[in-house]
Amino acid sequence: MHRILLYVGGIVFALFVIMSSPKLTLAAPLGDIFSSQDSLFVRIQERIEYFFAFNIQQKVIVLEKQAERRLTRAENLVKTKDVGQALSLIKSYEILKEKQGDLIGGAPATVLDKAKEQTIKQQARIEDMKEDMPEEAKELIEDGQKTVIKTMMDTIDDSGTKEDKDEATEFAEEIKNVIDPGSNIFAPGTLEVAPGTSEVAPGVQDIKP
Incomplete structure (x- = not known):
C-alpha cells in the first residue's frame, strides 16, 4: 500500500x-x-x-491497447509526410509487441488468439503505411515487422508440439497473405522470417515505448 x-x-x-x-x-x-x-x-x-494491471492477462491487454495507439498516430503522421516521427512510433509499437510476447505465454489461450488476430490486422495496416514511404524507411519498417512476426511465431510455438507448430505455420501463412509479396520479411519460398538488422535511420527520434 x-x-x-x-x-x-x-x-x-x-x-x-x-x-x-x-x-x-x-x-x-x-x-x-x-x-x-x-x-x-x-x-x-x-x-x-x-x-x-494486476495479472498477466490484463498486462497483455494494456500493452495491446498502447501498441494500437502507436499505430494509429503513425498512420496520421504518414498522411502528413512526417516519416521520421512515424518510424519512431512504429519502432515503439515493435517494442511493445515484443514485451507482450514475453508475457503472453502465461495468459489464457483466448488472449493469445486475440493477440494473433490483432497482429495480422496491424501488419496489414503497416503495409498500407509503407506505400507512402521512401525505400530506406520501408527497409527499416520491415526489420521491425520481422521482429514482431518472429516474436509471435515463437510464442505460439512455445511448447514445440506438432499442434503448436501447425498453429505457428497457419499464423505465418495469414501474415504472408497481407504483406507485399515483394517484401523481404520471409526468406524466399519459405514461411521462415528472414534475418533482420538493427540499423536506425537518420532523423528517427527515440520515442520510449
Whole structure:
C-alpha cells in the first residue's frame, strides 16, 4: 500500500510540473500534450495503466491497447509526410509487441488468439503505411515487422508440439497473405522470417515505448 501511495504521489507531482510549466504548455498544442505518445503526460498515463494491471492477462491487454495507439498516430503522421516521427512510433509499437510476447505465454489461450488476430490486422495496416514511404524507411519498417512476426511465431510455438507448430505455420501463412509479396520479411519460398538488422535511420527520434 505504501508503495502504491508513493507511486501515485510521484505521478501527481509530475502532472503538476507539466501543467504549471509555461514553457512546456506553450511549446506544443494542448491536444498534443494529452495525445502524443512521446509526451511525458501520456507516458505517465501508460505507466499507470500497466502498473494497475494486476495479472498477466490484463498486462497483455494494456500493452495491446498502447501498441494500437502507436499505430494509429503513425498512420496520421504518414498522411502528413512526417516519416521520421512515424518510424519512431512504429519502432515503439515493435517494442511493445515484443514485451507482450514475453508475457503472453502465461495468459489464457483466448488472449493469445486475440493477440494473433490483432497482429495480422496491424501488419496489414503497416503495409498500407509503407506505400507512402521512401525505400530506406520501408527497409527499416520491415526489420521491425520481422521482429514482431518472429516474436509471435515463437510464442505460439512455445511448447514445440506438432499442434503448436501447425498453429505457428497457419499464423505465418495469414501474415504472408497481407504483406507485399515483394517484401523481404520471409526468406524466399519459405514461411521462415528472414534475418533482420538493427540499423536506425537518420532523423528517427527515440520515442520510449
